Amino acid sequence: MTARGALDLIEINMKNHLLGMIQGLGFRPENYTLMSFGGGGPLHVAGYAKDLRFQDILIPEWAPAFSAFGCACADHSYRYEKSVDLVVTPDGHLDQAVTMMLNATWGELKKRIAKEFEKEGRDPNEMEFKPTLRIQYFGMFDDLEVESPSDVIDLKDLKEIVKRYDDLFEQIYRRGTKSPHLGYHFTKAIATGVVPVPKPILPDHELKSERPDDEASKGVRDI
Structure with missing residues (x-):
C-alpha cells in the first residue's frame, strides 16, 4: 500500500505539472495529442494522463531510448x-x-x-x-x-x-x-x-507480410 501511495503521488504531481503547463499557455488537452517517451514517461503515462482527455496518446516502440537517441544525434x-x-x-x-x-x-x-x-x-x-x-x-x-x-x-x-x-x-x-x-x-x-555533427542513416525496410520469412526463424528452446 505504501508503494502504491508513493506511485499515485508521483503521478498526481506529474499530472498537475503537465496540466498547469498546458493551461498556462492558454491551451486545453482535448485539442492535442500526447507523445510520451523517455525513461519514465511511458511507464507513468496511464497515471498522469488519466482524466486529461487528450485526443490521442502516442508511445514510440523504442520509447526508453527515443530521447537519448535524439541527444546523441544532436548538433x-x-x-x-x-x-x-x-x-x-x-x-x-x-x-x-x-x-x-x-x-x-x-x-x-x-x-x-x-x-x-x-x-x-x-x-x-x-x-x-x-x-x-x-x-x-x-x-x-x-x-x-x-x-x-x-x-x-x-x-x-x-x-x-x-x-x-x-x-x-x-x-x-x-x-x-x-x-x-x-x-x-x-x-x-x-x-x-x-x-553540425555526422548523423546516422536509418535504414528504410520494406514491410512484409504478417508471417515472417522462414529464414528469419530463430527456432525454439525450452526455458
Missing part, C-alpha cells in the same frame, strides 16, 4: 546569455541606441562561443549563429524568447523583432492582452552557436 552547440536592460518606446526615440547595444552584445557573445569551439578543435567557420532575445511588454513580469533575423541588425530588423514578439504573444496569450502601447523591454540577449 554540437553552445548557448550564452547576457542580461540587458533595453527599452523600445512607442515613439521609437531609443531605437538607434538599442540597435547599437544589441549588435555589440551579440558580437561579444559570438566571439566567446567561437573560442569554445576552437578549444575543442572545431572550426568556428562551420558555426551557425542564432541570436535571440527575451522580451516583455514594459511593466509586465513574464518574457518570451524571440529569434532575431540577424546578429547585426538595423532599424528595420528591430521593427521585425518587435513584430515577432507581438505575434508570439498573441499566439500564446491571445490578442486582447497585447499591450504595445506600453513599449517593449528587452531583458536578455542570447546567442547560440551550432556546429
